[in-house]
Amino acid sequence: MTLPPAIEAKGLFKVFGRNPKDAVRRLRAGATRADVADAGSAAVIDASFTVQPGEIFVIMGLSGSGKSTVLRMLNGLLPPTAGDVLVQGQSVTKGSATALRGIRQRSVSMVFQHFALLPHLTVLDNAAYALEIQGVGREERRERAREILGKVGLGDRADAMPDELSGGMRQRVGLARALTSGTDILLMDEAFSALDPLIRREMQEQLIELQRELGRTIVFITHDLNEAMFLGDRIAVMRDGRIVQNGTPEEILTDPANDYVAQFVQDVDRARVLTAGSVMAAPAATTPVSAGVRGALRVMRDLQVGSVSVIENRRFLGTVTDRAVIRAVKDGRTDLRAIVHTAHAAVHVDDPLTDVVERAVERPVPVAVVDDAGRLVGAIPRVTLLAALGNVPPVTRENPVIDLPATVPASEIIQTLAAVEQPMAASPASRPTAATVGAAPGGRPAKNGASGTTDARATIEGAAR
Secondary structure (H helix, E strand, O other), rough: OOOOOOEEEEEEEEEEEOHHHHHHHHOOOOOOOOOOOOEEEEEEEEEEEEOOOOOHHHHHHHOOOOHHHHHHHOOOOOOOOOOEEEEOOOEEEEEEOOOOOHHHHHHHHEEOOOOOOOOOHHHHHOOOHHHHHHHOOOOHHHHHHHHHHHHOOOOOOOOHHHHHHHHHHHHHHHHHHHHHHOOOOEEOOOOOOOOOOHHHHHHHHHHHHHHOOOOOOOEEHHHHHHHHHHHEEEEEEEEEOOEEEEEEHHHHOOOOOOOOHHHOOOOOOOHHHEEEHHHOOOOOOOEEHHHHHHHHHHHHHHOOOOOOEEEEEOOEEEEEEEEHHHHHHHHHHOOOOOOOOOOOOOOOOOOOOHHHHHHHHHHOOEEEEOOOOEEEEEEEEEHHHHHHHHOOOOOOOOOOOOOOOOOOHHHHHHHHHOOOOOOOOHHHOOOOOHHHHOOOOOOOOOOOOOOOOOOHHHHHHHHHO
């Protein structure tokens, strides 16, 4: 059985003023916020979105954009001028007052910006207050409240009074009260904006952990784009009462709907938002472990790359470099598994780029990307990683070749290859040179989309050892 959406907002308008119905009519006909100022102040204009169960949905925008007004229409604190809100399939705007109270008690809880704790109650009784309103017995509600206080890190402060707590602790009590109520949906109105930056970050991380553990649906209001990007599974960006873009953090960051959104996201820490899967390219060079050393060398020669990913039944085993392969050939070894660099561990497709950057710095080869089953699904060359972080296309131009003297004659490379392949043609056109095999770093021609271009000098040095 398919569950209904946790929340559906359908064409919501909210106009404060003398003639709100007329303002809505004109707005639907294409009028702007300023055009209807004589009839009223249009706080929200034709807002529509759906929130799925278990999702963190963030509504963000500058002050006056209408985001908090939208939130208050979701639980009936403000009736919309036009449109409808459904909570788990039940209308908030068209039901009776009794039905609305039932929705608030069973389905929706709210966490406020300024804590809203009762100063004469202990932390435990504040956390249990929603259950008291529902008529739950004292011992049962206190037991449930103690459990939630433990989850938010306040198990040892149950008997404290609100004025004995720091701001971060009081906000945890407010969050515990909403969680203790047992509702499936939490509405959070800039709940962390009054906290210090370090405490705010800690609360963000704790909210994500709680959501994963408890599976609640969260609608979170913020004006901080970095916070929205960190928390949200999807984000609705508002401007002047309208939703101008609704999408995942990656979609908003990489494909902004207009110049306003583009300016909004230009200073976002992309490494925290983008994942390995969003920037990876198809793995350019792979070989099955059963192909042996000769097979790996053949792939490197044909694709002119300096490393290949080794797989077994699509699972990533590690990488081998040109130096290791040529050394194995010269030593007469054939087992590819014996020279695989297992230290070149892969990253998961959902890992943030902050993890990928660390791996890319530590190794000279593209970072492999795997799925939940350990299967190789992509690779991230350094040029692709830097382009993603710098928000530029991963395309380079050809640079002039700067010929540097080889440390070993190219004929030695040819002899090494000839040991495992048919003798290469001896004509000058077929012999590798600094231009055809690749020049030293900084002087070789760049290849668009290349991952791990062979460094001729490194190859030659490896052959000589």
